[in-house]
Ligand code: HEM
Ligand code: SF4
């Protein structure tokens with residue numbers, strides 16, 4: 001098995017690294033290790049699924065995380081099990097050559113290729129805000145999606161619009177599933193997502209010929225089925241009411257729960273506490289910073305201020321942006337004043353008229 | 362002048378009222394704690410599960426609140442004449458008249474109280490309907506926060522609120538609505554109790570209101 005692996009795969013990827021990558025993906029998927037041989041078989045069958053990777057409004061952070069993992073085996077594995085026919089930032093070709101590669105692959109593999117989308121798609125003004133090779137992102141998306149077997153949207157931008165879609169969303173940026181509705185779509189959410197979730201999805205697709213089970217927001221359940229908070233190592237501190245009050249205070253040093261400094265773990269679905277990052281067993285909360293909820297829809301609008309629990313209230317048309325509790329207290333104060341005036345008028349009237357309401361009339 | 366006792370509120374309505382009122386008090390206090398836990402357990406391993414208890418009380422009170430809300434919705438359909446929905450809304454000429462009459466009465470322009478109704482005045486009735494609608498949203502967001510992975514709540518939660526965080530935000534804002542409502546409600550009930558001979562406050566305990574004998 002191992003040697004078969006090395007015939008089709010990059011020789012730099014050794015057997016151990018390869019199996020390790022597959023096992024990591026299987027573990028992330030929540031599959032038993034008995035499927036690892038099946039996965040290895042699929043990954044080494046030589047039938048590498050052609051992948052066309054499109055970049056729209058984005059920072060390429062997602063590609064960077066995939067390719068520059070601290071664990072080179074993972075990156076190699078991803079590049080080796082798929083046939084990356086088009087990827088603007090990684091491919092050697094440029095200009096017309098690149099365009100040709102794209103069209104060749106689209107023609108040759110029509111109906112078979114996987115389309116990966118990184119970045120959001122601007123829709124305002126017919127999408128003129130993002131153009132590649134003279135075509136708008138909107139047109140490229142529709143063209144490439146038409147021949148795709150399936151679509152993987154990677155990153156906050158391609159899934160839910162990302163920072164470009166943050167209010168007031170000047171370019172009308174949206175995620176892929178707002179525009180394409182007739183293809184299977186998986187959302188690998190996160191800014192950037194954990195490479196394991198992308199790899200797990202691809203391996204699942206290759207092994208079982210379908211995508212893994214998805215949640216309501218099309219995120220694979222193996223990676224996004226559970227809240228951060230329900231699997232966090234600081235949860236005991238939360239339950240017992242021990243909180244960091246301020247970054248750097250004694251409670252922070254003691255490793256207490258980050259809830260009061262705005263940790264969004266209770267409302268964010270992701271496997272960060274279990275999958276972790278950089279093969280070093282770290283994730284934000286483990287190093288003392290709260291989760292910012294990057295795998296959730298509209299996180300720039302709903303998870304900010306990052307160091308508060310809930311967003312401020314924004315009353316449209318008035319320019320009022322205020323903390324909910326401060327606003328609530330103010331409204332309650334105005335109500336109390338109104339009630340006071342109302343009662344005073346009643347008492348005043350009664351004193352003048354010397355008569356109470358309708359009861360004795 | 363003589364008064365006669367008239368039955369206005371069924372036992373279920375009175376039970377609903379107090380379950381609703383008391384659960385709201387508990388939910389606002391524990392909800393505030395959940396939002397901004399004002400204690401900090403310093404001694405570790407001290408068996409003080411403050412947050413856990415607050416959340417537990419919140420959820421138990423949440424079920425009471427939900428039960429009360431469902432009882433009120435039941436009464437809107439199957440309750441007595443004064444409890445049913447059409448009586449609460451300005452949908453008949455009699456109710457429209459009462460609505461304006463109540464506005465004038467509350468602004469001290471007019472003094473006479475409509476005597477053709479034992480139930481809520483239309484302004485109050487409408488407000489209570491709005492509060493029950495808010496309660497429906499509060500319940501859906503609450504259960505979505507509680508059971509985010511369970512199919513039904515996930516489907517409706519995402520459909521209505523889009524995400525956990527947004528549900529939490531709405532849940533929090535609605536808390537303020539309930540608090541402000543409770544404040545105004547208390548004031549107007551006492552105001553009415555002073556001005557009219559009905560016995561509004563005792564009626565929610567006994568179900569009986571007083572009217573002039575005709
Ligand atoms: C008048 C009714 C209610 C009020 C005023 C209220 C208030 C609150 C508040 C202020 C929060 C904190 C949210 C934040 O972080 O800002 C909260 C959280 C929560 N509420 Fe309610 N709530 C009510 C009804 C309910 C109901 C009916 C349920 C359903 C069981 C419910 C379940 C929850 C849950 C699950 C949370 C999240 C707690 C956590 O896990 O951290 N609530 N509530
Ligand atoms: S999701 Fe985040 S990391 Fe990925 S491309 Fe968009 S902005 Fe960059």
Ligand code: SF4
Pocket residue numbers: 228229230232233234235236238256257258259263264265266285290291
């Ligand atoms: S640190 Fe964040 S995720 Fe962890 S228990 Fe506290 S609130 Fe939950």
